[in-house]
Amino acid sequence: MATNMASAREQAQKPAKRGRPKKSAAEKSATRQKIVKTASTLFKAEGFEAISMRRIAKELKLSPMALYAYFPTKLAILSRLWIEILEEVGEEMRIAADKLTDAEERLIALSMTYVSYWLERRDYYHIVFMSSGLTREDVTEFVREGSAVAQFDPFFIATAEAMHAEQDSPAVKLKTDQLICGLHGIMHCLITVPGYSWSSANALVTSMVKDIKPVSRIEGAERNFKD
Amino acid sequence: MATNMASAREQAQKPAKRGRPKKSAAEKSATRQKIVKTASTLFKAEGFEAISMRRIAKELKLSPMALYAYFPTKLAILSRLWIEILEEVGEEMRIAADKLTDAEERLIALSMTYVSYWLERRDYYHIVFMSSGLTREDVTEFVREGSAVAQFDPFFIATAEAMHAEQDSPAVKLKTDQLICGLHGIMHCLITVPGYSWSSANALVTSMVKDIKPVSRIEGAERNFKD
DNA sequence: CTATTTAAATATACGCGTACAATTAAATAG
DNA sequence: CTATTTAATTGTACGCGTATATTTAAATAG
DSSP, X not given: OOOSOOOSTTTSOOOOXXXXXXXXXXXXXXXXXXXXXXXXXXXXXXXXXXXXXXXXXXXXXXXXXXXXXXXXXXXXXXXXXXXXXXXXXXXXHHHHHTTOOSHHHHHHHHHHHHHHHHHHOXXXXXXXXXXXXXXXXXXXXXXXXXXXXXXXXXXXXXXXHHTTSOTTSHHHHHHHHHHHHHHHHHHXXXXXXXXXXXXXHHHXXXXXXXXXXXXXXXXXXXXXXXX | OOOOOOTTSOOSSOOOOSSSOOOOHHHHHHHHHHHHHHHHHHHHHHOGGGOOHHHXXXXXXXXXXXGGGTOSXXXXXXXXXXXXXXXHHHHHXXXXXXXXXXXXXXXXXXXXXXXXXXXXXXHHHHHHHOOTTOOHHHHHHHHHTTTTGGGGHHHHHHHHHHHTSOTTSHHHHXXXXXXXXXXXXXXXHXXXXXXXXXXXXXXXXXXXXXXXXXXXXXXXXXXXXXX
């Protein structure tokens, strides 16, 4: 049907306008990628504080303000790093839970891997969960886009299995949210209030997971048979 | 040399040294208090971002750097505000749990009050839990000093009672930590990831509290002992 | 009084994110 | 070619936290 691909700047339906042509989406995207790459490299080499607009620009031989043609804020650049990081922890979780068949065991493995990942990489934690100055829209869009939420899927699957319930049942939704919140709480408390004598992350995670029980054993729950 | 009193300055048993006298501890403390008061007023009138070293200094007709004679960092000033805020939420919790006799009910009231307090005052939450750039020492000292930890006492007491166990038993310690972490996780997740369709704070808190059970009913107990 | 000593207070400067004004680059129209 | 239009890019400036250098204030010694 479509005869030719409109790809670069030339192709689209051009009324042959007058001024300097806009950069094509492809060009913009390429530069965006270069910016993110630079930010990532800078971070890995010199830490979080090395990620600055001026520093990224200098590295790319641009003026600092040029970056704003490609990202609205510094946070928008950081949110690209979140994706990389979330993919990495996702991969670690996948590996950890891979060969486990028991749902509770898998849930513990997933949870411990998730929590340990952040505890062992507190700078990552700060980038992803404590980048202050975040606008409501930035994060909301990021979440809706799915990059963050996808991380939670394994928790849903394993929780449903551990509860012997359907993945989309209200009970599973509640308990999974509870677990996810709980795990983040462990991370947040242990990282931001290290002076307090918290129970070990291991004990906390295990205890939280153990509170996920088959629905039939949940107090006051009318038994719902499914198999 | 007149015999006048060398001001209100502390003149204990000084060997009458040569240079300009140090400010007394009382004077320092008074100025510190004025600074904190100014920061607090500024915050209440114009929000978090109005708390800046330059702004506080201008309000007090000082140079910005003068503040550093009284506080090592801006965060040290903020941590004084934490105390006020923590006392306020503590008071609300006390009121909410005051007339409740049932331990679980009290625990739910405490937890809901605590979580709601922060959810309804997200700016406070940011000040206290997301003031980025915190040095490990700052917070650690603050925690050791006891201001923060005292907040947790009611949770310990009610948890112990709900578990029918001693307040200093390992099981109670673990479960209380789990609850505190969990509550913070709810707050943190709901505040920082508002775009996600979380279960309600109410449901999450209730579910977490309900997972605190008498010791005889947890761990290896296969059976539910209904009363 | 002046000189000296010491602490307090300020001035200056750096890098930060970024708003906004000015400039430059790349196209077309005449 | 020049003029015009439009987008891209850069320059300038603000307020921020705070490190460091400098100045000022308050005491004593001669």
